Amino acid sequence: MEKLFPININPNLCVRCQKCSYSCHPKAIFFRDSLRFVDYNKCEGCLKCVDVCEHNAIEVISIEEGKLTDFKIDTDKCTVCKKCLEPGFCFQNLFESKIDPETRKTMILFNKDGMDSCESCLKCFSNCPNNAIIPVISY
Numbered sequence: 814m815e816k817l818f819p820i821n822i823n824p825n826l827c828v829r830c831q832k833c834s835y836s837c838h839p840k841a842i843f844f845r846d847s848l849r850f851v852d853y854n855k856c857e858g859c860l861k862c863v864d865v866c867e868h869n870a871i872e873v874i875s876i877e878e879g880k881l882t883d884f885k886i887d888t889d890k891c892t893v894c895k896k897c898l899e900p901g902f903c904f905q906n907l908f909e910s911k912i913d914p915e916t917r918k919t920m921i922l923f924n925k926d927g928m929d930s931c932e933s934c935l936k937c938f939s940n941c942p943n944n945a946i947i948p949v950i951s952y
């Protein structure tokens with residue numbers, strides 16, 4: 814079932830008041846490079862953080878409720894722009910490219926072996942310019 818979850822915390826609107834962090838019971842909001850992100854696997858979708866943010870800095874998306882376990886690349890949408898391979902796109906550099914042995918074309922893959930280090934921030938999902946990175950949610 815789809816439900817609303819916080820995703821991006823807009824650094825241009827966020828004033829670092831920390832009200833969202835204080836309001837988050839499961840401590841799903843974390844810092845990287847002095848910016849705030851939400852760990853989807855910890856978030857309970859209560860939206861208290863959104864309620865307390867006076868600057869409307871927290872973007873909300875509708876997504877399946879469950880546990881993030883993998884990412885698939887939609888090859889129809891992926892243009893192999895390689896943005897996901899750039900430093901900083903994924904905190905853990907979990908995207909890679911390889912040559913398809915049959916077509917000899919470059920393709921993008923998610924490194925599922927690195928899933929333990931994924932911070933479930935869904936930054937990749939929201940930042941792929943072609944919406945080609947699809948979260949796999951289990952129940």
Ligand code: SF4
Binds near residue numbers: 819833838839858
């Ligand atoms: S929706 Fe609730 S659980 Fe999720 S980050 Fe906001 S306060 Fe925390």
Ligand code: SF4
Binds near residue numbers: 890895
């Ligand atoms: S950022 Fe998106 S469109 Fe670009 S290569 Fe990666 S998956 Fe493909």
Ligand code: SF4
Binds near residue numbers: 902905933934
């Ligand atoms: S959710 Fe996406 S961007 Fe965030 S750490 Fe995991 S693979 Fe990287």
